[in-house]
Amino acid sequence: MATTARRAPATKAKSAIPQLSWRSPQPAPIVLISGPEEVCAERATAGVRDYLRAEDPSLEVTDLRADDYAAGSLLAVTSPSLFGEPRLVRVTGVEKCSDAFLAEAVAYLDQPQEGATVVLRHTGASVRGKKLLDAIRAGSGGGVEIACPAVKRDSDRFDFAAGEFQAARRRIAPAALRALVGAFSDDLTELAAACQQLIGDVDGDITEQVVARYYGGRVETSAFTVADTAIAGRYGEALIALRHALASGADPVPLVAALASKLRTMARVAGNREPSGALAARLGMKxxxxxxxxxxxxGWNEASLGMAIQAAARADAEVKGASRDPVFSLERLVTVIATRAPFADPVR
Known part of the structure; x- marks a missing residue:
């Protein structure tokens, strides 16, 4: 019986061009900004513009859409003008580019226009434009790449926020930073805006009290506040925090996810006596x-931690559709965690 050979999964070709951080972008004839994180991509694009404008205030800026492209536009806007001003061309939608743009962009790599910087934004949402990306990464056009991968993990959001304050040369207390990240754990754009507001409005060091003053409502009702109080065994406070969170519109699914995440982290660390730095490096944590x-x-032991993790798994299934009362499922989970005891179902 004949067998059908399986095609090996495609892998990203190793890039031959410089890889730059979105926090410190620099211009080049071709600047490829790749990846889905729009906040970082916008910063990178603005950084390239500011760099060029600082060198020459007469910079001409033009925006093109790769998915709604008029033939000949790229060459027209990159060609030198009468007075020879530098040109910045920002192209969006490369992941859904038209055939006309793809053909002209690939051809442009062979002969980039002097004095022109072309920024190509590809979100990675599709493989459209792969021929262009491969050519850029192979070195055609003298380009650079700025990767903007998705920021999903708590540690990534923490690093992002810490980087905001480091870039502004401002000090923020670790507890304040954790509170801020917890308050905006579901929206990187809002987290970035909150960081910039604190940087712009607050003189001196940023403390936990400052964060509470600006974003107290968000902090008080965040999922991690519920998790912290429940895990600490403060049952009454945990229920109050939970009800505040639900009253402010919090969804039970991320609330359960926050509780489960902290329990899993505790389980990974429990019983291990390695130094924090070594253990963090081995587990991929901070x-x-x-x-x-x-x-x-x-105050936890193996039995109570195992019981809480099982309760979290049950609650996770129930808030995702296995129960008609997700709020009750969430309250039961908080009760099990905060009391470290099995939940006693009411007698019906």
Missing amino acids: DWQVDRARRDLA
Whole structure:
């Protein structure tokens, strides 16, 4: 019987061009900004523009759409003008580009116009434009790439926010940073805006009290506040925080996810006596996450932690459709975690 050979999964070709951080972009004849994180991509694009404008205030800026492209536009806007001003051309939608744009962009790589910087934005949402991306990454056109991968993990959001304050040369207390990230854990755009507001409005160091003053409502009702109080065994506070969160529109699914995430981190750290730095490196975590998990483990044992993790798995299924009362499922989970005891179902 004949067998059908399986095609090996495609892998991203190794790039031969410089890879730049979105926090410190620099211009080149071709600047490829790749990846789905729009906040980072916008910063990178603005950074390239500011760099060029600082060199020459007469910079001409033109925007093109690769998916709604008029033939000949790229060459027209990159060609030198009468007075020879530098040109910046920002092209969006490369992941859904037209055939006309793709053909002209690939041809442009062979002979980029002097004094022109072409920024190509590809979100990675499709493989459309792969021929162009491969050519750029192979070195055609003298380009650079600025990767903007998705920011999904808590540690990534923490790094993002910390980078905002480091870039502005401002100090923020670790507890304040954790509170801020927890308050905006579901929206990187809002987190970025909150960081910039604190940087712009607050003089001196940014403390936990400052974050509470600006974003107290968000902080008080965040999923991680519910998780922290429940894990610490403060049952009454945990229920109050939960009801505040639900009253402010929080969805039960991310609330359960926050509780489950902290319990899983505690389970990974429990019983391990490695130094925080070594353990964090081995587990792909941050030092502060290991330290926090070790503090959270006070008063817990293997049996109570296992029971809480099982309760979290049950609640996760129920808030995603296995139960008609997700709020009750969430309250039961908080009760199990905060009391570290099995939930007693009411007698019907």
